[in-house]
Amino acid sequence: MAPRRNYLALVPFAEPNLWHDLRADHGITPRTGIARYIDFAQQAEAARLDALFKADFLGFDKFHIRHDPDMLTEPLAVSAALASVTRHIGLVVTASTSFFEPYNVARQIATLHYVSGGRAGWNAVTSYNGEVNFGPATLGTPAERYDRATEFTEVVVKLWDGWEPGALSYLADGTSVVDPARIHDTNHVGTHFSVEQALDVSRIVEDLPVVFQAGASEDGIRFAARFGEAIFVATPDLAHAREYYDQVKRLVAGNGRHPDSLRVLPGIRIFIGDTEQEAWELYRDAFKDDGFYEDRRKFVKREAPAIDLDGLDLDDVIPLERIPSRDTMLAARRRVSRGLLLHDFITERENITVRQFLERLHGGGHLLAIGTPRQVADLFAEWFTVRACDGFTLQGGGSFARFAGEVLPLLREKGLVREEYEGETLRANLGLEQYHLAVHGKLAVHGKEAP
Numbered sequence: 373m374a375p376r377r378n379y380l381a382l383v384p385f386a387e388p389n390l391w392h393d394l395r396a397d398h399g400i401t402p403r404t405g406i407a408r409y410i411d412f413a414q415q416a417e418a419a420r421l422d423a424l425f426k427a428d429f430l431g432f433d434k435f436h437i438r439h440d441p442d443m444l445t446e447p448l449a450v451s452a453a454l455a456s457v458t459r460h461i462g463l464v465v466t467a468s469t470s471f472f473e474p475y476n477v478a479r480q481i482a483t484l485h486y487v488s489g490g491r492a493g494w495n496a497v498t499s500y501n502g503e504v505n506f507g508p509a510t511l512g513t514p515a516e517r518y519d520r521a522t523e524f525t526e527v528v529v530k531l532w533d534g535w536e537p538g539a540l541s542y543l544a545d546g547t548s549v550v551d552p553a554r555i556h557d558t559n560h561v562g563t564h565f566s567v568e569q570a571l572d573v574s575r576i577v578e579d580l581p582v583v584f585q586a587g588a589s590e591d592g593i594r595f596a597a598r599f600g601e602a603i604f605v606a607t608p609d610l611a612h613a614r615e616y617y618d619q620v621k622r623l624v625a626g627n628g629r630h631p632d633s634l635r636v637l638p639g640i641r642i643f644i645g646d647t648e649q650e651a652w653e654l655y656r657d658a659f660k661d662d663g664f665y666e667d668r669r670k671f672v673k674r675e676a677p678a679i680d681l682d683g684l685d686l687d688d689v690i691p692l693e694r695i696p697s698r699d700t701m702l703a704a705r706r707r708v709s710r711g712l713l714l715h716d717f718i719t720e721r722e723n724i725t726v727r728q729f730l731e732r733l734h735g736g737g738h739l740l741a742i743g744t745p746r747q748v749a750d751l752f753a754e755w756f757t758v759r760a761c762d763g764f765t766l767q768g769g770g771s772f773a774r775f776a777g778e779v780l781p782l783l784r785e786k787g788l789v790r791e792e793y794e795g796e797t798l799r800a801n802l803g804l805e806q807y808h809l810a811v812h813g814k815l816a817v818h819g820k821e822a823p
């Protein structure tokens with residue numbers, strides 16, 4: 373039952389601009405919009421990476437507009453475009469359970485799955501932003517959002533699996549044959565949603581789309597342990613990562629699922645140099661950017677408004693009275709998990725200055741790999757071997773070419789990354805079974821037998 377795969381799952385963000393060497397201002401011919409995405413998707417596929425990940429901010433993000441005005445933000449349309457110019461790599465679309473409707477999300481992801489030949493993933497998020505553009509203009513509490521997310525996801529899975537495997541088959545002459553007895557109405561009436569009919573998208577492959585998740589509070593982890601098959605998480609060091617990994621795997625097992633039916637993929641940013649010092653210089657280049665510190669201050673305001681840096685200069689030590697308690701951070705509404713992480717960054721080092729704190733946030737609280745190709749490969753190997761992760765979500769950094777051309781071969785030598793794609797679908801390539809997702813295929817989402 374879904375044994376731990378013996379190599380790393382690697383899922384880059386779809387945005388080429390996150391890598392310095394792929395940015396138009398770094399010596400490559402300027403190209404716009406989708407051409408850049410296509411180019412990067414094909415490079416990622418040539419490197420045999422698992423899937424391209426599209427996050428979603430659900431609104432106007434001043435930071436991205438300034439750094440990447442060409443960025444294509446809407447995940448589904450971009451992923452559909454990339455599906456038609458790639459053959460193997462997966463396509464993971466973030467779609468909010470707080471602002472969207474399950475029938476809509478189920479048919480959109482199922483259609484992407486169809487047009488990509490089984491390569492779709494859904495990143496189910498409860499969202500930390502978007503309420504001013506969607507819905508009732510207020511963001512529910514985390515508990516309310518996860519309550520809705522639970523029902524939402526049950527309905528989506530039921531819709532996908534409402535078409536049993538074999539409901540659609542083909543005769544030798546290519547004629548399609550539908551067996552209506554194997555297509556089930558949804559008949560869901562719940563607290564948040566009423567969905568009656570079956571999905572209007574045929575199931576062309578038996579493998580269902582893969583459910584990703586991003587959200588790391590207690591509620592978030594419980595949600596992941598029930599539905600998630602791959603998790604994008606911010607764990608900036610081994611201590612955070614091991615603790616998170618053990619906790620989530622224990623909860624998965626507690627739900628009657630095999631612990632390896634869920635892949636934990638921390639975010640990572642990668643800076644590679646010929647020497648360690650050169651790699652650090654590359655990493656520190658970002659601090660010279662106009663507006664770096666201002667942007668990071670805004671990030672703190674958004675993610676952890678209880679941390680008040682107003683009126684403090686960059687080289688001021690952050691006074692103790694400005695540091696909120698963990699309880700205050702736990703009461704946050706948007707992203708409890710990120711607030712706690714920022715809190716740890718301030719408190720784990722004595723007399724931290726505003727500058728040091730803001731620089732620590734380069735990468736947004738995710739892991740940083742800074743060093744020679746061998747050092748970076750060793751870090752990947754160590755995290756995997758000590759069970760701090762099952763792979764990584766790659767959030768860019770210095771040079772993608774160096775990562776693909778110098779780090780991946782070292783990992784390949786260690787047997788930690790694939791030579792070739794193993795299967796046709798994202799699920800097969802991630803080595804995941806779908807037993808816990810299937811409703812009509814015998815087992816329910818809890819891992820218990822369906823009635």
Ligand SMILES: Cc1cc2nc3c(=O)[nH]c(=O)nc-3n(C[C@H](O)[C@H](O)[C@H](O)COP(=O)(O)O)c2cc1C
Pocket residue numbers: 426427428429430466468496497498499500501514586587588589590591592593604605606639706707708709710
């Ligand atoms: C690493 C990570 C990535 C996330 N990415 C997104 C995203 O792209 N879009 C979104 O709407 N929410 C995203 N979220 C927000 C979560 O869905 C969730 O609403 C929020 O983090 C609050 O839950 P938490 O405290 O459990 O993390 C992300 C959360 C984490 C931790």
